[in-house]
Amino acid sequence: MCGICLVAVLANANGAHIVKKGETLYSIATANKVSVQRLMSENGITKPTSLQIGRRLTIPGTSSKKKTASISLKTSTVTRSSSSVTKSKTVIIDPGHGGRDKGAVWGGVRESDLNLKTAFKLEYYLKRAGYKVVMTRRSDRYVSLMSRAAIANRYRNAVFVSIHYNATRETWVHGGETFHGGSSTSRYLASSLQRNLVSHCKVRNRGARYAGFTVLHNTKCPAALVECGFISNAKERARCNTSSFQDAAARSILAGIERWDRAY
Ligand SMILES: [Zn+2]
Structure with missing residues (x-):
């Protein structure tokens, strides 16, 4: 498992991913086995070029849904x-x-x-x-x-x-x-x-x-x-x-x- 894949797996477990230098929407989407379009719509991104280093992205998928569900149970x-x-x-x-x-x-x-x-x-x-x-x-x-x-x-x-x-x-x-x-x-x-x-x-x-x-x-x-x-x-x-x-x-x-x- 390469460093990037490890980061991706960790990110998916948390349902979020912090954009690092050199990463693109395509690379993040591929590493997390989601489509670029889904990744964009989940995060309200309209243009792939608008991706910024340090931005926190929500990774669509089972893990993130579980996290969302557990958070909403705790919120008012x-x-x-x-x-x-x-x-x-x-x-x-x-x-x-x-x-x-x-x-x-x-x-x-x-x-x-x-x-x-x-x-x-x-x-x-x-x-x-x-x-x-x-x-x-x-x-x-x-x-x-x-x-x-x-x-x-x-x-x-x-x-x-x-x-x-x-x-x-x-x-x-x-x-x-x-x-x-x-x-x-x-x-x-x-x-x-x-x-x-x-x-x-x-x-x-x-x-x-x-x-x-x-x-x-x-x-x-x-x-x-x-x-x-x-x-x-x-x-x-x-x-x-x-x-x-x-x-x-x-x-x-x-x-x-x-x-x-x-x-x-
Ligand atoms: Zn105007």
């Missing part, structure tokens, strides 16, 4: 219900921009790409938490603002969350902010999303407030637009461009929706 009822009960609401995830509309572009980073990456991670976490999910786009393509609202308006008992990254010529500006269209439910949703964004992503709190954005005013359901961070600020751009930041942003949006969902 609240945790168990939030991860296993099917929720009644449909979450419309709207990754901002796409296609010919790239959104903000700074330092070679395209906002439309970050929005989509974060959206895929959010889709994974929402589904795992029991929500039904609809995406307004799943690839780098243009979708008009009215079409995005129209997609949301096809669903009853829905909630709409648009994902964006911010930019300004004032490159020292940084932080996260969330917008709503003025209704009381949307206002509560925006403040819940904003509170969780700040605590999960450790970004400066620029607050939750009203905005006249088309997607917020043409959706019939509660709606909010999250600006996760400023890619015009070099330091924040470097953070926003990491898989771990996008992951934290996605988790924060899930937490914000769950908090709001418990109130409405």
